[in-house]
Amino acid sequence: MISLRFLEMLVLLIFLTSLYTEAKPLRKRTISEVQLMHNVREHHQVGERQDWLQEKLKNIIVASVKPQHGHSRNIKSIFPNYGSNLRS
Helix, strand or coil, rough: CHHHHHHHHHHHHHHHHHHHHHCCCCCCCCHHHHHHHHHHHHHHHHHHHHHHHHHHHHHHHHHHHHHCCCCCHHHHHHHCCCCHHCCC
């Protein structure tokens, strides 16, 4: 009969082998795959920065257009050439 110690060693060997093979990638990525992943991440970061900046600019523009303490400014007085540029 097979001894219990032999079975324990066999199970341990199978377990360690499976850990070793799962830890190693099946193949290395090619340079084009690495470059693609880099480009996708960079594109994502640029989009996030643009969204953040757009939100900040929206807050600034809204705050500058609002009348403050009884001043009755309108948008035309803030941008005096705005209306004339549209008609040209």
